[in-house]
Amino acid sequence: MQTRIRMVRTIVLALMVGSAAQAATITWNASGSSDADWNTAGNWSPQQVPTRYDLAVVDNPARAVISNGQSGDALDLQAAYDSDASVKVDGWASCVQSVLTVYRTATFGGSPNTNSRSGYLYIDHGAAVTVGGNGYNGRLSLGPTQYSDGQVTIKGVYLSIPSSLTVNDDTAFYVAETGTGRVYQGNPAAPTESPDVAANGGLYIGYNSGAVGTYYLYAGDLSVGHSSDLYVGTSGTGTFQLGTTDCTGTVSVSGDLVVRGASGGTGTFRGYTKAGESVSIEYDFVNNGKVIADGYGTDHDLEFTDSGGAPTIGNTIENATSGTNGWYAQSHGKLVLAVPTSASGFNWGEASADTTIDLVNSIRFSQITGLSGSTAKLGLLALDRSDVPSGPNGYTYRSLWKVESSPSFTFTTASVTVRYDLTYVGTEANLKLAFYRNGTWTVTGSPAGEPNDNTITVAGVAPFTYLAVVE
Numbered sequence: 001m002q003t004r005i006r007m008v009r010t011i012v013l014a015l016m017v018g019s020a021a022q023a024a025t026i027t028w029n030a031s032g033s034s035d036a037d038w039n040t041a042g043n044w045s046p047q048q049v050p051t052r053y054d055l056a057v058v059d060n061p062a063r064a065v066i067s068n069g070q071s072g073d074a075l076d077l078q079a080a081y082d083s084d085a086s087v088k089v090d091g092w093a094s095c096v097q098s099v100l101t102v103y104r105t106a107t108f109g110g111s112p113n114t115n116s117r118s119g120y121l122y123i124d125h126g127a128a129v130t131v132g133g134n135g136y137n138g139r140l141s142l143g144p145t146q147y148s149d150g151q152v153t154i155k156g157v158y159l160s161i162p163s164s165l166t167v168n169d170d171t172a173f174y175v176a177e178t179g180t181g182r183v184y185q186g187n188p189a190a191p192t193e194s195p196d197v198a199a200n201g202g203l204y205i206g207y208n209s210g211a212v213g214t215y216y217l218y219a220g221d222l223s224v225g226h227s228s229d230l231y232v233g234t235s236g237t238g239t240f241q242l243g244t245t246d247c248t249g250t251v252s253v254s255g256d257l258v259v260r261g262a263s264g265g266t267g268t269f270r271g272y273t274k275a276g277e278s279v280s281i282e283y284d285f286v287n288n289g290k291v292i293a294d295g296y297g298t299d300h301d302l303e304f305t306d307s308g309g310a311p312t313i314g315n316t317i318e319n320a321t322s323g324t325n326g327w328y329a330q331s332h333g334k335l336v337l338a339v340p341t342s343a344s345g346f347n348w349g350e351a352s353a354d355t356t357i358d359l360v361n362s363i364r365f366s367q368i369t370g371l372s373g374s375t376a377k378l379g380l381l382a383l384d385r386s387d388v389p390s391g392p393n394g395y396t397y398r399s400l401w402k403v404e405s406s407p408s409f410t411f412t413t414a415s416v417t418v419r420y421d422l423t424y425v426g427t428e429a430n431l432k433l434a435f436y437r438n439g440t441w442t443v444t445g446s447p448a449g450e451p452n453d454n455t456i457t458v459a460g461v462a463p464f465t466y467l468a469v470v471e
Contacts, residue, residue: 023075026050028085030062035088038066050074052103058085058119065089066127069096076138077102079119080110080148091125092158098127104138106131108150109179118149123165123195126158132171132201139172139201143179143211150179154195154220155187162220163195169226171201176213176236181205186219191247194220202228202255204238209264211236217249217271227282229255233267233289242271242279245296252280257304260289260325263317268292272300272333279304281311287349287359288317289325293333299385302329303336309407310338310375314351319358321454324423326360329382334402338377341409343368348378348401357419357455361399363467367459370412377404378467392434392441395470398424402466410463417457420447420469427471433458436466443470 030036030043041047043064049072050056056074058064059081066072067090079085089100108119119142123129132138142150156163167173175181185197203224206213213236224230230253232238238260242248248271257279260267267289273279285304293302304311319325327349329335339348346352349362357364361380381388381400391397399421403409418433425431433445433456445458456469 023053023055025055025057028056028058028060028062028064030060030064033061034063035065036062038064038072039070052101058087060085063088066098066100067091069093069098071099071101073101073103075103077106078110079108079121080117081119082117084118084120086120086122088122088124089127089129090122091127100129102131103134104132104136107141107144108152109143109148109181111145111147111179116147116149120150121152123152123154123163124156126156126161126163128164128166130166130168133168137170139174140167141174141177142181142183143176143213144174145178146210148179149181151182151184153184154197155184155190155193156195157193162193164197166198167201169200173199173201173203174207175203175205175215176207176211176238178208178211180211181213183215185215185217185222186247186249188218188244188246191219196221198223198225200225200228202230204231204234205240206233206236206238206265206267209235213237214239214241216241217251218244219247219249221250224253224255227255229253229258231258231261232269233259233265234261235265237266238268240269242269242273242302243296248272248274250274250277254282256284256286257281258286259291260317270294272296272302281306283312285311285313286316287313287327288315291327291335293329293335293380293382295332295382297331299332299387301334301336301379305338310340313337313339313349314354315359319360321452323358324360326362326419327380328361329380331382332385333382334385335380336377336404338375338407341371341374341376343371346376348376357417360419360421362419363401364417365414366417367415368411369414372411373407373409375407376409377407378402379404389436389466391468392443392470395432395434395443398431398469398471400466400468403464413460413462415457415459416461416467417455418467418469419455422454425471428452430471431456432470434468434470435461435464436468437462437464
C-alpha cells in the first residue's frame with residue numbers, strides 16, 4: 001500500500017554562468033590513440049594547458065593523462081568521442097599525488113546528434129579527482145545525453161593511500177543521467193585496495209527516462225554525505241551492486257536511500273555487507289524496487305541500519321498484486337532489517353502505519369499482546385545457506401525468516417501476515433505458514449480468499465525462532 005514517509009527534498013540543479021562568459025575553450029589535440037600528457041601545451045588547441053577558468057574538451061582517441069605527481073585543472077571538463085575519449089589520473093611521484101580538479105561540471109559521454117559518443121575517467125594508484133564545490137552548483141555526469149555512454153573506474157593505492165573521487169557539495173553525481181553510465185569502484189583482483197568515493201551532493205543512478213546506470217562497489221568506501229541522497233533508479237533503470245565473490249565495500253548515506261524513485265523507473269540494490277557492518281542510512285529507506293541479499297555463493301549478510309539501529313522503512317509506490325518489487329535473498333545471502341515495534345502493530349519491510357502490506361516478503365505483526373522489546377530484527381534467508389534448518393515434514397520452503405537474537409524481542413500472542421512471493425509457488429492454495437519454536441514446526445493458515453492479495457494471515461501466534469512460507 002502506498003505510504004508517504006516524508007516530503008522528498010526538492011533538488012535544484014542550476015549551473016552558475018557568471019564566469020562562463022570569460023572561460024576559454026581548450027580542446028585536446030594530441031595525435032594518435034595512445035596516452036598523452038595533459039600538461040603538455042602542444043597537446044591542446046590553442047597551445048595552452050587548461051586552467052581553473054577554462055572549458056577543457058577531450059574529443060579524440062588519445063587519452064589525456066595526469067601522472068607523476070602532476071596536477072590538472074579546469075572549470076568544466078567534457079570528454080566524448082565517437083569511439084571513446086578518456087582522461088586518466090594516475091599515481092604519485094616523490095610523494096606528490098597526481099590530482100585533477102574540475103571546479104564546476106564534468107561530463108563523460110555526450111551526443112549532440114544521434115551518434116553514440118563515449119567518455120571515460122580512470123583513477124589509479126592513489127590519485128585523486130575532485131569535482132564541483134568552490135561556490136558553484138555543478139555536476140558530474142556519466143552518459144549525460146541520449147545515446148551517450150560514460151564510465152568511471154577507480155582503483156589502486158600508493159603507500160597505503162587509496163585513490164579517491166570527491167564530488168563536493170551542491171554538485172550532483174549522475175551515473176547515467178540520460179544515456180548509459182557505469183562506475184567501477186575497487187578491483188576484485190586486488191580486494192585489499194580500498195578506493196574512496198565521496199558524493200556530497202547526491203548520487204543518482206539511472207536518472208532520466210531511458211537512462212541505464214550501474215554502480216559496482218567491489219571495495220572501498222562510498223559516502224553519500226552532507227544530508228544528500230542515494231537514488232538507485234529514478235525515472236530510468238538503476239542497479240547498485242555491492243560486492244562480488246571475494247570482496248565487498250562499505251556504504252553510508254547521510255540522507256535517504258531510495259530504490260526506484262518514480263513509477264516509470266526500475267531500481268535494484270543487490271549484494272552483501274562486510275561481517276559486522278551494515279549499509280548506514282541516516283534518514284529514510286524507501287524501497288519501491290528490489291533489494292536482494294546476494295552472497296555470491298558464500299554465506300553473507302546484507303544489513304541496513306541507521307544511527308539508532310532501525311532505519312525508517314517504507315515505500316511510496318504501490319506494488320500491485322502481480323508486482324515483484326520487494327525483499328529477496330539468493331545465493332547464500334541473508335537480508336537483515338531491524339524495525340521499531342509497537343503494540344498497535346508494526347511491519348518488517350514496510351512503514352508500520354501501513355496496515356496493508358504489498359512488498360514481496362514483507363511481514364505485518366498486529367493484535368499484539370505482551371510485547372517486550374522496542375526493536376524487532378529479522379533476517380530473510382536464501383534457502384541454500386548453510387544455516388537453514390530442516391523444514392517441516394512433507395513441506396517445501398518458499399520463504400524463510402529468522403528472528404535474530406539481538407536485540408531481544410518477544411510477545412505473548414500476535415497476528416502475523418506475510419506477503420508471499422508468487423513467483424516460486426506451485427499451487428497457491430497449498431501455501432501455509434510454519435512457525436519454529438522449541439525444536440518443533442507448527443504449520444497453519446492459508447492464502448486469503450479472492451480477490452487474493454498474495455498474503456497469508458495467522459492469528460494468535462506464539463513467539464517463534466523461524467517463520468516460513470511452505471507448500
